[in-house]
Amino acid sequence: MSGTLRKVGVPILFIAIVLALWEWAVWVNDLPDYRMASPSDLVPKFWQFRELFLIYSWQTLWRTAAGLGLAVVVGTAIGMVMGFSRVAREGLYPLLVGFNAIPKATVVPIVALIFVGRHDFNTILIAFMISFFPIAVSVSIGLSTLEPEYRDILRSLGASNLTIFWKIALPKTLPEFFGALKVAVTLAFIGTNLMEIVSPHGRGLGALFDSGRISADYPLMFAVLLMLAILGIALFYVVVFLERIFAGWAERAPG
Amino acid sequence: MTDLTIELREVSHAYRTAAGKLPVLDNLSIKVPKNSFCAVVGPSGCGKSTLTRLVSGLMIPDEGQVWLSNHQVTSPRPTVGMAFQNPVLLEWRTILQNVLLPMEIVKTKMTKDEQMARARHLLDLVGLTGFEDKRPSELSGGMRQRASLCRSLIHRPEVLILDEPFGALDAFTREDLWCTMHDLRAEEPFTCLLITHDLRESVFLADQVIVLSGRPAHAQHILNVDIPAPRTLDDLYTPKAVEMLATLRHEIQVAQGRSVAEPAAKPAAHARGPIPGAMG
Numbered sequence: 001m002s003g004t005l006r007k008v009g010v011p012i013l014f015i016a017i018v019l020a021l022w023e024w025a026v027w028v029n030d031l032p033d034y035r036m037a038s039p040s041d042l043v044p045k046f047w048q049f050r051e052l053f054l055i056y057s058w059q060t061l062w063r064t065a066a067g068l069g070l071a072v073v074v075g076t077a078i079g080m081v082m083g084f085s086r087v088a089r090e091g092l093y094p095l096l097v098g099f100n101a102i103p104k105a106t107v108v109p110i111v112a113l114i115f116v117g118r119h120d121f122n123t124i125l126i127a128f129m130i131s132f133f134p135i136a137v138s139v140s141i142g143l144s145t146l147e148p149e150y151r152d153i154l155r156s157l158g159a160s161n162l163t164i165f166w167k168i169a170l171p172k173t174l175p176e177f178f179g180a181l182k183v184a185v186t187l188a189f190i191g192t193n194l195m196e197i198v199s200p201h202g203r204g205l206g207a208l209f210d211s212g213r214i215s216a217d218y219p220l221m222f223a224v225l226l227m228l229a230i231l232g233i234a235l236f237y238v239v240v241f242l243e244r245i246f247a248g249w250a251e252r253a254p255g
Numbered sequence: 256m257t258d259l260t261i262e263l264r265e266v267s268h269a270y271r272t273a274a275g276k277l278p279v280l281d282n283l284s285i286k287v288p289k290n291s292f293c294a295v296v297g298p299s300g301c302g303k304s305t306l307t308r309l310v311s312g313l314m315i316p317d318e319g320q321v322w323l324s325n326h327q328v329t330s331p332r333p334t335v336g337m338a339f340q341n342p343v344l345l346e347w348r349t350i351l352q353n354v355l356l357p358m359e360i361v362k363t364k365m366t367k368d369e370q371m372a373r374a375r376h377l378l379d380l381v382g383l384t385g386f387e388d389k390r391p392s393e394l395s396g397g398m399r400q401r402a403s404l405c406r407s408l409i410h411r412p413e414v415l416i417l418d419e420p421f422g423a424l425d426a427f428t429r430e431d432l433w434c435t436m437h438d439l440r441a442e443e444p445f446t447c448l449l450i451t452h453d454l455r456e457s458v459f460l461a462d463q464v465i466v467l468s469g470r471p472a473h474a475q476h477i478l479n480v481d482i483p484a485p486r487t488l489d490d491l492y493t494p495k496a497v498e499m500l501a502t503l504r505h506e507i508q509v510a511q512g513r514s515v516a517e518p519a520a521k522p523a524a525h526a527r528g529p530i531p532g533a534m535g
Contacts, residue, residue, distance in 0.1 A: 149343045156311040157360040157410070158331045167359070171347050249347040249390060 037222040045223040052208055053227060060192055060204040061231055063120060067127020068188040068235075072181065075132035079139025083169075089140060100133040105194055112199040119201040127191035131184035138180035142173030175250035178243040185235050189228060205231075259322070260414055260446035261287035261310060266319035267471070268305060279305050280316070281471035287463075289324075290444040294457035296503065297467030297475075298511045303450040306467075307418045310448060311335050324413055333361040336412035336445075340419040342403035344391035351387040354378060354405045361410045370409070377405040380442060381435050397428035401435065408439065417449045421456065430488055433459050437486060454503045458482075459491055464499075466506040476506040 019039045026038035033041050046053060078096070082089040104126060115122050146169055154164050196206020205224050212220035244251075263285040269278040279302035287293040297303055308314040309321050312331040321328040323335070336357070344353045354374040358365070365373065378387060381401040391399055400420060407415055421429045433456060440447070451457050457464045461480055468475040478499060482490050490496055508514035 147341065147343065149339045149341050152308075152311075152313060152339075153337060153343055153356075153406075154360060156313055156331045156335055156337045156416075157333050157357050159360045163360065167356070168345065171345070174347075247347070249392075 034216070034218045037219040039226075041219040042223040042226060045217075045219045046227075049208070049220065049223075053205075053223075056203070056205045056208045057227060057231060060189075060196065060206070060228070061235070063123045063204065064127050064188045064192045064231075065235065067124045067191060068131055068181075068184060070124065070128040071132035071135055071184055071188065074128070075135030075180075075184075076139050076177070078132070078136040080143065082136065082140035083143025083173075089144065096133060096136060099129075104130045104191060105198055108194050108198040112195070119203060122199070122201075123192055123195040123204065126195040127188040130191035130194075131187040134180040134183045134187070135177065138176040139173055142176040143169055146172060171247075174247040178239065178247050181239050181243075182236060185239055186232050189232050189235075193228065258289045259286055260289045260291075260324050261285065261293070261448060262322040263306075263309070264320045264322070266309065266316045266321060268302075268309065268314070268316045268318075269471075278471035280309075281473050282319070283467075283473050285465060285474060287446055287448060290446055291462040292440070292447045292449065292460055294449045294451055294461035294464045295467060296451060296454060296457050296464060296507065297472060298469050298507065299452075301467045301470050301510070302472040303467065304418055307337070307416050307448070307450055310414070311337055311416055333410065334413040336407035336410065336415045338400075338403045338407040338415070338417050338420045340422045342391075342396075342399040342420075344399055344402060344406075346391050349388045349390060350378070350383065350394070350402050351375070353391065353402055354409055356406055357410045363410065374405065374409055377408055377439075378402070380439060381405055395428075397424050397432065400424060400432060404432075404435070404439070408443075408445070411443070411445075413446060415445050415447045417447065417451075419450055419452065422452060429453070429456070434488070436460055437484075441485070454500050454507070455491055457503065458496055458499050459486060459488070464503060466503060466510060468510045469512060475510055476502075478502060478506075 023038045023040060026036050029036075031038075078092065082092055107129065108126060111122050111125055115125070150168050150172070151164055154168060159167070192204065193206045193209075196204040197210055200207060200210050205228055209221055209224040212218070212224060263283055266280055266283045267278070268280040269276040271277075283306070285293070285295075295303055295306060305314070309316050310323070310328070312321075312328045312335070315329060323332060326332070344350075345356065348356070351371075351374055354377065355370055358370045363370070375384075375387065378384060381404060383398060383401055383405070386394060386398065386402075391402070394402065404420070407417075421432050424432065436447075437460070447460075449457070449460060458480055464478040464480060465474050466476040466478070467473070480499060482496065491500075505514065
């Protein structure tokens, strides 16, 4: 099988198998759609609400991407401070872990109250809060585990710390960074939807999910979940694409 | 004086640890004439790597002075090239880009084309022609170390500091690289300071071998290796070389505190020589 065909065909085949199993499980158990909707129930819903799906998907997507962007900037900055300074690492770790252990669902009402009415900002903030932690940790580990010889090679020539960072520390950390970014992508979607569902403000896929719940339209709720999965996969592959450009060297030939 | 490239004058140094001061070097004096090759051997943990960091200016000694070509070393100098046991090639760069790395740091009069030509020439000397555009991960350990050597020489350093660069390689690859070192120095002379655990390596490569005592280290013994150039691996199996190796081995054992200081016993006629790396 050729490379491209395998890369595209295999995932599609697997998705098709899962959808078929889902359809079969609902059919064989004779489940009514208010207990478990089947994929075939979702297609009409996608069509019926196609305009809302487009608008709300876009709203959810850009907020998630914005939250993720913020997480990249802040997470990398925190990771750099923790990677280069032992004191900062020891001081910040318990704080970060503690903050990360707080369920973000409980933070949503607080944030909604603090920044009342600023829906976009609130949503982005939650997406950011839930997704920056893995980025910060991976960048700090990448930097703090840099073998001293790498530093010495450039330092012995009189290079500054900034040069060492740009030429060696940063590129060497990229594989870890992208690994964390893949985790962060899916987390950011959770964050966006937490805000959209727990503190409804009528925007994004979360709002569509909520309206499905209110009107007891269970297939619609499932359709929203499926849409979220699709968006998550799409953003994930954007990250994979970027990873291939910037850290493709880290991928070894299979064998 | 003028023809000394590396000179350590009564250098003492201690590390500050939680348990207090840990002296590593004690009144160490070393003189390496221009374009000669000096090997430093000694028991594990005696401060050999500290020595490389002092000579390269990565560290400043507590007492005493380090001089490179009549300049006192107070900070890193771009006239130094370094290579370590770990070749530390940058995985995201091609071999050629790796070799050129120092040129991005050091001020140079060489044009880009000249740099490129020099990099290719060095790679050719070490037998890496055809691998310029490969990634380090596609090369074997010995080839990586060859590329690392090219990188340490690209900016025409006056002094090359080698910290056990061949330590992690298998015996045959190591001997290959020893010969490569001779080829490189025949092509363009430079002063070399080699830290090693391998006594055969030190005798084969160096003009003088310095045996460091146990910690805190001073120069316990200096052996002048008067094997004429060009040297071949066969030179290691002459009675004279075997005798030198026996002397070094004895001195190492003294440094380790396993033997008292007295002249080394004459090796038997059929001696295979000391076991290399036995001190490692």
